[in-house]
Amino acid sequence: MPKANVLKAMAKPSVPTAQRTKNNKMKSTKSLKARGEQLSDTMVQLRVLNGKEIVDSKFPQFGDKLKEEGLLPLKPTGIEIFQVNAGKMCNQVCTHCHVDAGPDRKEIMTKETMQSCLDVLKVSPEIKIVDITGGAPEMNPNFRWFVEECFALGKKVIDRCNLTIIRANPKYYDLPEFLAKNEVEVVSSLPYFSKSRTDSQRGDGVFEKSIEALKMLNEVGYGMEGSGLILNLVYNPSGAFLPGSQASLEADFKRQLKRKYDIEFNSLFAITNLPISRFLEYLISSGNYEEYMEKLVNAYNPSAAHNVMCRNTVSIGWDGYLYDCDFNQMLELKVATPKSQHINDFDIEALKKRNIIVNQHCYGCTAGAGSSCGGEIS
Amino acid sequence: MADSYYKPEDLKKFGKIGELGADHLAKKFFSYYGEVFKEGALSEREKSLIALAVSHAVHCPYCIDAYTVDSLEKGADEDMIAEAIHVASAIKGGATLVHGVQAMNKVKEISM
The missing domain is CATH 1.20.5 (Single alpha-helices involved in coiled-coils or other helix-helix interfaces)
Structure with missing residues (x-):
């Protein structure tokens, strides 16, 4: 356990691989792990979140909030969504990434682990949705095979696509056709309908490439009325503030993307940034951590707490371990079912009876209108 | 204090x-x-931007803090925020200058 106070040490970041942006802010092109940052250690993140690093800042425990609602221990309502993290490898290095993904991350799911996932999916009819995320899941060499196998099992497949991957290399140019053929729902991040706010979060040039990719998706029918091919966008704030109303943001995005670029999509999901990994690093190094946590805590919404996504989801890590959600996965908080913690020991009945592990980062999913991989939840 | x-x-x-x-x-x-x-x-965003412009006009740092954040949350970007502040600036400047007509009137009134 590091002795130095992480918050103080990070107030003046010394990031050797960083670039200065137009706002004179430091922006890194490498993952925390590759930079050897303390925050790549999940224990350090949990210490920060639990106020161990800040003597005078104590927020109420998230678990106590659930107790007030009679929701503690937090229990699943079922397992409908099987969220697979195909790996941390990514062509982008977004400043808010909770996975700490990037081109320097080599941890990706093997074909054997994917086969174990398929074995589970085959005997679990109640699991309807396979939600594939990353990193850039399409960079996993077995991505297409896995999607086809899931589709063949009659599962609905979601690809959480960063858009730029479609334009990253000619070998990905036919992704839109491939996804359409397997009726995959595409969920893509686009933090804003203008270049500056998109690139400041996701990297220089990301906006233009994203627009090109969206046009390619529209061309094969994605987001177009009557095609049955669903293209949803994800909005998340590019900074230390909460998302506004999903409905009004969606109306703005629809109007502006149509007007400026003739792009169509189905729905916009407004997602809150959770204070872990690189977003936590940003909050601490920009001096926004305490204010942001206070904002999340003050915006706690009991009705959102009833609908948090971990209640109907199980998350599978690149190495096959099981988690309550993708955030717990990144904090290495495995499911509390000692005999069913890995895909090879998947016991759906035991998992449905588990106690979901909560911690201070969970305030991110219950703030305001609530937040999940599918946007607002209340 | x-x-x-x-x-x-x-x-x-x-x-x-x-x-x-x-x-x-x-x-x-x-x-x-x-x-x-x-x-x-x-819309909520239009109201937030009006509030931000007024905050600048009335020199209220509390309001500037609150409504800069609120404008971003409501989906405004830097250009919208900057334009809103320019509206306040133009009206403040214009309000000073338009009173020039009173001086102009007075000059006419007392001049031969």
């Missing part, structure tokens, strides 16, 4: 202004305030 009239943490106490006294008036004010900013003929 504190060593500064303006402290960022004071903004958070605004909701408790009723503790000073006349709590019933504070309650009425906040109920009205909340109603004003709800989506109506104007």
Whole structure:
């Protein structure tokens, strides 16, 4: 356990691989792990979140909030969504990434682990949705095979696509056709309908490439009325503030993307940034951590707490371990079912009876209108 | 008295202004305030940008803090924020300059 106070040490970041942006802010092109940052250690993140690093800042425990609602221990309502993290490898290095993904991350799911996932999916009819995320899941060499196998099992497949991957290399140019053929729902991040706010979060040039990719998706029918091919966008704030109303943001995005670029999509999901990994690093190094946590805590919404996504989801890590959600996965908080913690020991009945592990980062999913991989939840 | 009239943490106490006294008036004010900013003929974002422009015109650092964040949350970007502030600036400047007609009138009135 590091002795130095992480918050103080990070107030003046010394990031050797960083670039200065137009706002004179430091922006890194490498993952925390590759930079050897303390925050790549999940224990350090949990210490920060639990106020161990800040003597005078104590927020109420998230678990106590659930107790007030009679929701503690937090229990699943079922397992409908099987969220697979195909790996941390990514062509982008977004400043808010909770996975700490990037081109320097080599941890990706093997074909054997994917086969174990398929074995589970085959005997679990109640699991309807396979939600594939990353990193850039399409960079996993077995991505297409896995999607086809899931589709063949009659599962609905979601690809959480960063858009730029479609334009990253000619070998990905036919992704839109491939996804359409397997009726995959595409969920893509686009933090804003203008270049500056998109690139400041996701990297220089990301906006233009994203627009090109969206046009390619529209061309094969994605987001177009009557095609049955669903293209949803994800909005998340590019900074230390909460998302506004999903409905009004969606109306703005629809109007502006149509007007400026003739792009169509189905729905916009407004997602809150959770204070872990690189977003936590940003909050601490920009001096926004305490204010942001206070904002999340003050915006706690009991009705959102009833609908948090971990209640109907199980998350599978690149190495096959099981988690309550993708955030717990990144904090290495495995499911509390000692005999069913890995895909090879998947016991759906035991998992449905588990106690979901909560911690201070969970305030991110219950703030305001609530937040999940599918946007607002209340 | 504190060593500064303006402290960022004071903004958070605004909701408790009723503790000073006349709590019933504070309650009425906040109920009205909340109603004003709800989506109506104007969108929440338009209202937030108007609030931000007025905040600059009335030189209220609390309001500038609150409505810069609120504008971003409501989906405004830097250009929208900057344009809103320019509107306030133009009206403030224009309000000074337009009074020049009073001087102009007076000059005419007393000149041969």
